[in-house]
Amino acid sequence: MxxxxxxxxxxxxxxxxxxxxxxxxxxxxxxxxxxxxxxxxxxxxxxxxxxxxxxxxxxxxxxxxxxxxxxxxxxxxxxxxxxxxxxxxxxxGFSAISVEEGYRVRAGTAVPDVKVARAALDNGIAGLTFLRGIPGTIGGALRMNGGAYGRETKDVLIGARAVDRQGRQVSLALEDMHYSYRHCGAPDDLIFTEALFQGEPGDSDRIAEAMREITEAREQSQPVRSRTGGSTFKNPPGEKAWQLIDAAGMRGFAVGAARVSEKHCNFLINEGGATAADIEALGEEIRRRVRETSGIALDWEIRRIGVPAGETARETA
Ligand SMILES: Cc1cc2nc3c(=O)[nH]c(=O)nc-3n(C[C@H](O)[C@H](O)[C@H](O)COP(=O)(O)OP(=O)(O)OC[C@H]3O[C@@H](n4cnc5c(N)ncnc54)[C@H](O)[C@@H]3O)c2cc1C
The missing domain is CATH 3.30.43.10 (Uridine Diphospho-n-acetylenolpyruvylglucosamine Reductase, domain 2)
Known part of the structure; x- marks a missing residue:
């Protein structure tokens, strides 16, 4: 039908x-x-x-x-x-998590990052605390090389499992992921299914304190309770995307019900009733104005998928 x-x-x-x-x-x-x-x-x-x-x-x-x-x-x-x-x-089926010998944590890719951070805390494992602040899954962290507070997934990953488009089940070492800032160079068709992380011995009280600090810092600096996609654009080399957006006069700028966050201007907010087209148009307007004012081309960090309203799957597949 x-x-x-x-x-x-x-x-x-x-x-x-x-x-x-x-x-x-x-x-x-x-x-x-x-x-x-x-x-x-x-x-x-x-x-x-x-x-x-x-x-x-x-x-x-x-x-x-x-x-x-x-x-x-x-x-x-x-x-x-x-x-x-x-x-x-x-x-x-992808939400198992276990702690292994040698301060390692193995997690299915449907596991939320925060659960890996908590499992590490419960077992006195340091080094994985940064995952507390990233509200995605381990699958998203592997594909995005998610990071915060000076650490990225690539700094703690030992290896991963994945399934490719032909249904082959493959193991990948860290080198196979070809990581750079918010980028994974492993083939695009791979669906990651499991990850193994390396932590280090740590003091539980200190780790708990660091996690509390991360939670507080997030609440203060980011609109974490809003409908948002996190950082919209990657930081260009040597620059902060939010500063470029601010300097272009875009803080608080809106398209329909999509608005640049007043709190953190690399975050876009759906204030209620925005369409994906509003949000994407707002992002493109930011890119245009930042290019005009600074000469710098911002790259989307947010992944955009699917087709605009009015296009058929058959036309674009
Ligand atoms: C409030 C807020 C704060 C944020 N703060 C940070 C931050 O500090 N640091 C940071 O790095 N990011 C941050 N983000 C962005 C986001 O949380 C991360 O990019 C996260 O890793 C995405 O995970 P996800 O499960 O939501 O993936 P999705 O958003 O659902 O997907 C993101 C990409 O990952 C791919 N993907 C997902 N699962 C798999 C899988 N199993 N196999 C292969 N590919 C997969 C998708 O195809 C897509 O390309 C923030 C976002 C929000 C909303």
């Missing part, structure tokens, strides 16, 4: 998909699965039961069907026309 919006055809796609042990849902709304709370549906949303289920699905999936993986959507703008193809969201 063709949906009323005429853009994606989840039921038709569903009929072509391999059987799974997990869950497949046609035209599943994605807005509630992202921090911005905007955007259209996934043509089909797949929640695999476990890594084998994910691998078997990808191996049998027709090659022309696009695949997009999401975490908890804290760095994501889903466009209003939805996401063609299959969107994969990892759930319970």
């Amino acid at each position: 063709r949906p009323a919006n005429g853009r994606i055809d989840g039921e038709a796609l569903l009929a072509r998909l391999p059987e799974v042990r997990g869950r497949l849902v046609a035209e599943a709304p994605l807005s509630g699965l992202t921090w911005f709370r905007v955007g259209g549906p996934a043509e089909v949303l797949f929640t695999p039961a476990d890594e084998d289920d994910l691998a078997a699905f990808l191996a049998a999936l027709p090659g022309e069907v696009p695949v997009t993986v999401i975490g908890v959507g804290s760095n994501l703008l889903v466009r209003d026309g939805g996401v063609p193809g299959v969107v994969i969201r990892l759930g319970r």
Whole structure:
């Protein structure tokens, strides 16, 4: 059945998909699965039961069907026309966490970063505290090389497991991730399923204090309770994106109900009722004005997925 919006055809796609042990849902709304709370549906949303289920699905999936993986959507703008193809969201089958010999933490990629920080704290492991401040999953941290307070994922990662578009289950060492600032050079089709982190011996009271400080600093400097996607743009070499945006006079600037945060002007806020198009247009206007005032081209840190309202999946797939 063709949906009323005429853009994606989840039921038709569903009929072509391999059987799974997990869950497949046609035209599943994605807005509630992202921090911005905007955007259209996934043509089909797949929640695999476990890594084998994910691998078997990808191996049998027709090659022309696009695949997009999401975490908890804290760095994501889903466009209003939805996401063609299959969107994969990892759930319970990827949420194991364990502490191993030698101050190591192993975590499935659906585990929230904060849980890894807490497991480290509970076991007197230092070095993973920075994950307390990043509101995503381990999958998102691996793909984004998430970082804060002078540490990044690349500083603590030993290796990861992943499944590629052909359904092959692969192991990656840190070098295979080809990390740089907020960038992972591992192939784009990889869906990470597990990570192993290296911590160091630490004092639990000190780690707890550091985590408390991070929580307080976040509350003070970022709109952490708003509908936002975190830092919108990467910091250009030697510059701070927020300072460039401020200098361009964009603090508080709005497009529709999308506004540049007064608190931290590299954050965009959905004040309620914004569309993904409003947020993206606001971001592009910031880029234009920053280029005009400083000559610097800002790069999006937020990942934008899907198609604008009015475009069909078939036109863009
Ligand atoms: C209030 C706020 C504060 C933030 N502060 C920070 C910060 O201090 N430091 C920082 O680095 N980021 C920060 N962010 C951004 C965001 O939290 C991180 O980028 C985070 O790592 C994204 O994780 P996620 O699970 O939400 O991924 P999503 O936003 O859902 O996806 C982000 C990207 O990761 C990919 N991805 C997700 N899971 C997987 C997987 N299993 N395999 C392969 N690819 C995957 C997606 O395809 C997408 O390209 C902040 C965001 C907010 C809202």
